[in-house]
Amino acid sequence: MELFFRYVRENWVDLLVFTGQHIMMVLIGLLLALVVGIPLGIMASRNRASARIILTVANIIQVFPSLALLVLLMVAFGLGTTTVVVGLFLYSLLPVIRNTYVGLTQVDKSTMEAGKGVGMSPLQIMLQVQLPLALPFMLTGIRIAAVIAIGVATIAPLVGGDGLGREIYSGINMNNSARLYAGAIPAAILALLADLALERLQNATRVAGR
Amino acid sequence: MKHREAPTRIKGQAIRVSSALLIFAVIAVCALLSGCGNSNRIIIGTQTFSEPKIIANMYKLLIEDRTDMKVKVMPDLATSTVVLDALTNDDIQMASLYSGIILDNYFPIERTNDRASILRQAQEGFDKHYGLKWFDSYGFENTYAFTVRKELAEKEQLHQISDVKDKAQSMRLGVDTSWLERAGDGYADFQKVYGITFGKVYPMEVALVYNAIATNKMDIVVAYSTDARLKEYELVTLEDDKHFFPPYDASPVIRKEVLEAHPELQEVIDLLIGKLDAKTVIDLNYEVDVNKRNEKKVAEEYLKRIGLLK
Amino acid sequence: MMEWLSDYGAFLTSRQEDILIALRDHIYISAISIILGAIVAIPVGIWLAGSRIGWLNSTVFTVANVLQTIPSLALLAILIPLLGIGRTPAVFALFLYSIMPIMRNTYSGFKAVDPNVMEAARGMGYSRLQRLLRIQLPLSFPYIMSGLRVTTVYIISWATLATLIGAGGLGQLIFSGLGVNKKELIVTGAILAVILALAADFLLGLAERWVTAKTRSTPASGTV
Numbered sequence A: 001m002e003l004f005f006r007y008v009r010e011n012w013v014d015l016l017v018f019t020g021q022h023i024m025m026v027l028i029g030l031l032l033a034l035v036v037g038i039p040l041g042i043m044a045s046r047n048r049a050s051a052r053i054i055l056t057v058a059n060i061i062q063v064f065p066s067l068a069l070l071v072l073l074m075v076a077f078g079l080g081t082t083t084v085v086v087g088l089f090l091y092s093l094l095p096v097i098r099n100t101y102v103g104l105t106q107v108d109k110s111t112m113e114a115g116k117g118v119g120m121s122p123l124q125i126m127l128q129v130q131l132p133l134a135l136p137f138m139l140t141g142i143r144i145a146a147v148i149a150i151g152v153a154t155i156a157p158l159v160g161g162d163g164l165g166r167e168i169y170s171g172i173n174m175n176n177s178a179r180l181y182a183g184a185i186p187a188a189i190l191a192l193l194a195d196l197a198l199e200r201l202q203n204a205t206r207v208a209g210r
Numbered sequence B: 001m002k003h004r005e006a007p008t009r010i011k012g013q014a015i016r017v018s019s020a021l022l023i024f025a026v027i028a029v030c031a032l033l034s035g036c037g038n039s040n041r042i043i044i045g046t047q048t049f050s051e052p053k054i055i056a057n058m059y060k061l062l063i064e065d066r067t068d069m070k071v072k073v074m075p076d077l078a079t080s081t082v083v084l085d086a087l088t089n090d091d092i093q094m095a096s097l098y099s100g101i102i103l104d105n106y107f108p109i110e111r112t113n114d115r116a117s118i119l120r121q122a123q124e125g126f127d128k129h130y131g132l133k134w135f136d137s138y139g140f141e142n143t144y145a146f147t148v149r150k151e152l153a154e155k156e157q158l159h160q161i162s163d164v165k166d167k168a169q170s171m172r173l174g175v176d177t178s179w180l181e182r183a184g185d186g187y188a189d190f191q192k193v194y195g196i197t198f199g200k201v202y203p204m205e206v207a208l209v210y211n212a213i214a215t216n217k218m219d220i221v222v223a224y225s226t227d228a229r230l231k232e233y234e235l236v237t238l239e240d241d242k243h244f245f246p247p248y249d250a251s252p253v254i255r256k257e258v259l260e261a262h263p264e265l266q267e268v269i270d271l272l273i274g275k276l277d278a279k280t281v282i283d284l285n286y287e288v289d290v291n292k293r294n295e296k297k298v299a300e301e302y303l304k305r306i307g308l309l310k
Numbered sequence C: 001m002m003e004w005l006s007d008y009g010a011f012l013t014s015r016q017e018d019i020l021i022a023l024r025d026h027i028y029i030s031a032i033s034i035i036l037g038a039i040v041a042i043p044v045g046i047w048l049a050g051s052r053i054g055w056l057n058s059t060v061f062t063v064a065n066v067l068q069t070i071p072s073l074a075l076l077a078i079l080i081p082l083l084g085i086g087r088t089p090a091v092f093a094l095f096l097y098s099i100m101p102i103m104r105n106t107y108s109g110f111k112a113v114d115p116n117v118m119e120a121a122r123g124m125g126y127s128r129l130q131r132l133l134r135i136q137l138p139l140s141f142p143y144i145m146s147g148l149r150v151t152t153v154y155i156i157s158w159a160t161l162a163t164l165i166g167a168g169g170l171g172q173l174i175f176s177g178l179g180v181n182k183k184e185l186i187v188t189g190a191i192l193a194v195i196l197a198l199a200a201d202f203l204l205g206l207a208e209r210w211v212t213a214k215t216r217s218t219p220a221s222g223t224v
Helices: A002-046 A049-065 A066-077 A081-107 A111-115 A122-152 A165-173 A179-203 B001-036 B050-066 B080-088 B098-105 B115-130 B150-156 B188-195 B208-215 B257-263 B264-270 B278-289 B295-305 C002-014 C016-050 C054-069 C071-083 C086-111 C115-122 C128-165 C169-180 C181-214
Strands: B041-045 B069-075 B093-096 B132-134 B143-150 B172-176 B201-206 B220-224 B236-238 B250-255
Touching: A002 A049, A002 A122, A002 A165, A002 A179, A049 A081, A049 C181, A066 A081, A066 C128, A066 C169, A066 C181, A081 A122, A111 A122, A122 A179, A122 B208, A122 C071, A165 A179, A165 B208, A165 C071, A179 C054, A179 C071, B001 C181, B041 B050, B041 B080, B050 B093, B050 B250, B050 B264, B050 B295, B069 B264, B080 B093, B080 B098, B080 B115, B080 C169, B093 B098, B093 B220, B098 B115, B115 B132, B115 B250, B132 B257, B143 B150, B143 B208, B150 B236, B172 B208, B201 B208, B208 B220, B208 B236, B250 B257, B250 B264, B257 B264, B278 B295, C002 C016, C002 C181, C016 C054, C016 C086, C016 C128, C016 C169, C016 C181, C054 C086, C071 C086, C071 C128, C086 C128, C115 C128, C128 C169, C128 C181, C169 C181
Parallel strands: B041 B069, B041 B093, B172 B201, B172 B220
Antiparallel strands: B093 B250, B132 B250, B143 B220, B143 B236
């Protein structure tokens, strides 16, 4: 145990850098997933047929083992951060799409009618009524995506990426438990903090009286 | 009228959240971009065991000290094959490789056990077919070593690999993840040359084989000859009586175009050629693998001790 | 294209023993983890649904949630120094992962049982065991099943990481393929894992329909 504390004391700068890299990869992957996923979710909510296709494809990506997906992406994008970010983007898609879709489709029809009655265009209804009401659901999707992304990002070093997974791999490959924990524990804490923070955000946006 | 107010309040929050995310995005993309396309930077890739990591860090210190180039070390690439592919794809620019790798069908070779010939073929072949400059050796070889516990070796009188032929069926063999798949010097060809098949075969990260055999989870393992844990756990290496394994001299390898663009690197790389013998390397490995120290610090200490770094 | 397919076919035949062993190990690891997870999580979920001890509920759920949120590789890594490498730590880690979804769905299912139905049953003289077997379990069955299905797919996918700690499985094919740049190995390992997950989900769906038909009870609406 003291080996662990000594290691952290000696290398805390590196660990901080790894943590930063980890967060960065997750953020970019998540952002891309939002940019692509929310529109897809909106599309799915308006069109039954497209919903089926979009959700099925996203489902299959989700089931694909992360180890395999990252390795296959590496064949296309080479070693490095790009491969990891593309992988994180893909894994964040389903939660974002599905939760956007569910959030939008559960909006009370009468609320939307009210909007139409006041003279809102379909676009305005979407932007000013549906999306805001779907926000708690979407945030749940983001929360799930974030936790998954932080998890997948720990595998990044396998395809030349950075992040806290570096220490975990070093620990496994060099049979060094101190390093193992130096990578695993911050990764675990990161995931828990993200989950907690997003849960707070989610609760804050919940409509009163739901 | 709760419905009318709530969406407005949420909309305000939504706007705040999305702006924050957008700002993050911009910062993130900038950070990422600033790291790429940096032509004054090279990446040294390494395999998963300590030895090439120590050497890579030595080069990082030397190059950054003596030139104005920046070096990033990308460790833990799954196998030497992955390292070589990464070099070919320009995902990394430099690495340490072992001459015996030419047996894995990269280009036509002449199978021999002559150490100098294998090295020469590696240098010529990788230059011609892959545009890589394969330097002369650091001065040591790291080859595959069939290893057993001392008690077993003494009890069964095991001195060379052929000695295990009769017992092989009842033995558990531990190997690194690539040895089973390798062409030329992997398990398949081993079985042909020695006529030995083991009862159960377990692939795992090479770092784990030493502990596995020391604690009797395995009966025999294929270890790396310069690993310090061989001595640490009092393990016995069996002689390769049929000369199945080729020589595995270690050398730095760099993409030719990088060397042409930065000729100052030649001098720095030469600093370690012929300077690392097996004993030195085993001691360095010991510091990292047994004393559990960080390879960066071990590399730095060593360079300072031999006066290559102030 | 045809040539590629026949090459791949030849590859499959030449490596079929390794592939089958990897598949068998993968099924074994996944199945044991889920079964153990169910054995622990379902009773705990049932108990928590019936218990009135508020803090116990939140503690158990929090712990389970924490275990679920921790990245899989991190969890596997944390267990290595404690349990060593190989199947045992892999199964244990996956077991820990499976607890939360199964437990939560069981809990939701039991909570969703209409208290009036329970009252009626009590009035009719049903014992606690009878209430459990005749009312609660059948009514919450769709929830439990849903939890099991989601968990199964999830575990089969994450079991590919088991190879990193020497436990074998389909991840072994992926990892070996990576190591020697044999893309067919990588693709085979990946596709088999996906097929396995989808097949397991499908079979469990069939099982669910069969059980529901046998017990003649109307499933509560709304799967989680």
